[in-house]
Amino acid sequence: MAAGLDFGTTNSSIAIVNQQGSVQLAQFPFAGNTTESYRSLLYLERLRETGRLTIKSWSGPDGIERYLAADDKGRLMQSLKSFLSSRSLLTTEVFGRRFELEELVARILRDIREKAERQFGSELRNLVVGRPVRFVGSESRVDDEYAVGRLRTALSKAGFEQVSFEYEPIAAAYHYESTLDHDELILIGDFGGGTSDFSLLEVGPSARKGETRQVIGNEGVPLAGDSFDAKIIRHLVSPALGAGTELDSGGKLLPVPNWVYFKLERWHHLSFLRSRETLAMLNSVARQALEPAKLEALLYLVTHDLGYQLHRAVQSAKVTLSHEERAVFHFVDGDVELNEPVTRAEFEDWIEAELLAIEQAVSSLLENTAVHARDVDRVFLTGGSSFVPAVRAIFERRFGGEKIRTGDEFTSVASGLALRADA
Ligand SMILES: Nc1ncnc2c1ncn2[C@@H]1O[C@H](COP(=O)(O)OP(=O)(O)OP(=O)(O)O)[C@@H](O)[C@H]1O
Numbered sequence: 001m002a003a004g005l006d007f008g009t010t011n012s013s014i015a016i017v018n019q020q021g022s023v024q025l026a027q028f029p030f031a032g033n034t035t036e037s038y039r040s041l042l043y044l045e046r047l048r049e050t051g052r053l054t055i056k057s058w059s060g061p062d063g064i065e066r067y068l069a070a071d072d073k074g075r076l077m078q079s080l081k082s083f084l085s086s087r088s089l090l091t092t093e094v095f096g097r098r099f100e101l102e103e104l105v106a107r108i109l110r111d112i113r114e115k116a117e118r119q120f121g122s123e124l125r126n127l128v129v130g131r132p133v134r135f136v137g138s139e140s141r142v143d144d145e146y147a148v149g150r151l152r153t154a155l156s157k158a159g160f161e162q163v164s165f166e167y168e169p170i171a172a173a174y175h176y177e178s179t180l181d182h183d184e185l186i187l188i189g190d191f192g193g194g195t196s197d198f199s200l201l202e203v204g205p206s207a208r209k210g211e212t213r214q215v216i217g218n219e220g221v222p223l224a225g226d227s228f229d230a231k232i233i234r235h236l237v238s239p240a241l242g243a244g245t246e247l248d249s250g251g252k253l254l255p256v257p258n259w260v261y262f263k264l265e266r267w268h269h270l271s272f273l274r275s276r277e278t279l280a281m282l283n284s285v286a287r288q289a290l291e292p293a294k295l296e297a298l299l300y301l302v303t304h305d306l307g308y309q310l311h312r313a314v315q316s317a318k319v320t321l322s323h324e325e326r327a328v329f330h331f332v333d334g335d336v337e338l339n340e341p342v343t344r345a346e347f348e349d350w351i352e353a354e355l356l357a358i359e360q361a362v363s364s365l366l367e368n369t370a371v372h373a374r375d376v377d378r379v380f381l382t383g384g385s386s387f388v389p390a391v392r393a394i395f396e397r398r399f400g401g402e403k404i405r406t407g408d409e410f411t412s413v414a415s416g417l418a419l420r421a422d423a
């Protein structure tokens with residue numbers, strides 16, 4: 001049996017086409033309910049088992065539950081996909097042991113495979129897996145191929161034997177096409193946590209007769225929801241944690257080191273702040289800070305590895321801004337409590353550069369393929385970040401609101417990959 005796997009920066013999904021010919025997404029239990037979105041996070045703890053210290057890991061919903069229940073927090077890693085293109089992150093040390101990035105990613109993928117196998121009652125060794133057009137951090141095609149190679153290694157370590165790759169937006173197109181009774185020239189925009197990807201292709205009954213679709217062009221921007229979050233942290237959270245304040249170093253006023261806040265802004269870097277050296281540095285900064293309470297709050301957040309809670313708080317404010325004009329960023333843990341109001345207009349201002357990059361990518365796709373906006377029949381927007389009104393507005397301006405279709409934001413890619421795997 002062949003499956004389709006969407007290994008997302010934030011959420012992953014896996015699906016098969018069942019014997020009745022319909023797509024079936026794996027369901028994962030979470031908080032007394034089930035979800036098709038498996039959070040792509042990894043949580044590690046050091047345990048003493050039969051007298052020996054071992055490092056155990058949990059991923060997805062299990063990782064979240066284990067992490068939240070732990071008094072003494074282990075290490076929680078988010079957005080690991082964003083490191084795949086990085087040649088500077090080959091290994092990382094966790095509890096004194098070196099782990100290759102591929103091994104960390106493989107642990108998430110293996111858990112997904114085993115859970116899906118139990119559910120579908122069949123071994124899943126053959127896979128069509130999604131890939132972004134451009135990976136986060138990638139500056140060239142060479143970087144993208146390097147990232148694909150590492151993902152391939154991780155998949156093989158996770159027990160998948162036959163793996164082929166498909167662009168994530170093309171997969172979303174297969175999903176969109178499955179209900180179509182006529183031909184269309186379609187532009188897909190898939191806006192996730194890490195990347196924004198675009199494909200232009202013909203879909204519909206005539207295209208479906210051939211095994212593969214006539215793809216006119218692809219384009220990608222290595223930024224999406226995580227970059228929006230970074231801006232919320234920069235403007236709303238970091239100032240409350242001491243960014244831009246000063247410290248008194250023997251009578252000399254110096255700015256608080258800002259690199260810490262850059263790491264805080266990126267989910268895939270955040271848990272790496274909790275090293276002995278950084279904690280010692282933060283302790284010393286907190287002692288000299290002119291506004292020590294803010295630095296102590298930062299220290300608390302880093303010491304307790306609260307990246308998950310911070311992500312949840314940022315996401316909750318962002319989600320509210322997708323349907324309201326204003327929101328309050330609310331974060332509370334221990335003695336740290338942050339309540340920062342934000343309006344949609346401010347948020348849109350903060351993400352202006354990202355919106356521009358998305359708009360330019362759409363322009364280059366149309367220019368490079370010599371397709372005019374009026375010749376595009378439909379625009380299908382999917383992925384969690386397509387909920388952001390300013391993202392949708394780019395397409396409404398360019399193609400007209402009547403051409404826009406949205407839906408299955410978190411599952412369209414996995415569904416399309418399953419259809420592709422079944423073809
Ligand atoms: N209602 C919403 N409004 C704005 N952003 C949202 C909303 N819901 C989810 N998001 C954002 O969508 C992103 C996750 O989307 P998705 O699950 O499609 O990404 P992914 O597939 O994991 O990532 P990628 O495709 O880039 O690898 C997160 O950044 C999340 O904060």
Ligand SMILES: [Mg+2]
Pocket residue numbers: 006008009168190191192193383413
């Ligand atoms: Mg995605």
